[in-house]
Amino acid sequence: MTALPSPAVREKVKDYITAGRVRIVTATRDEVDALVLGSSPDPYLVAYNESQGWFCGCPARVTCSHLLAVALVWRPGLRDDAQAFLDLNLTTTEDGS
Numbered sequence: 001m002t003a004l005p006s007p008a009v010r011e012k013v014k015d016y017i018t019a020g021r022v023r024i025v026t027a028t029r030d031e032v033d034a035l036v037l038g039s040s041p042d043p044y045l046v047a048y049n050e051s052q053g054w055f056c057g058c059p060a061r062v063t064c065s066h067l068l069a070v071a072l073v074w075r076p077g078l079r080d081d082a083q084a085f086l087d088l089n090l091t092t093t094e095d096g097s
Helices: 006-018 066-075 076-080 082-087
Strands: 022-027 031-035 046-049 053-056
Touching: 006 066, 022 066, 022 082, 031 066, 046 066, 053 066
Parallel strands: none
Antiparallel strands: 022 031, 031 046, 046 053
């Protein structure tokens, strides 16, 4: 089971969302492509599809705050449903971060 993010990560995610730093480029019920303005001057690409899972272009090697922010903007109901959040399988692909 995936653990819920730490308070520090949740605060960072909240900041990305409230500051408008998450932009959904394309989205369907099963796929999303987004850009997140993190600490880099260029936005990070974050993507999800069922066959490949999650991807974030940032240098983190674990589930990152950019990915979490996109998941919450793409599927806002996850904020109130911890089990659905965990079930979303917020792990990244081997070539992602």
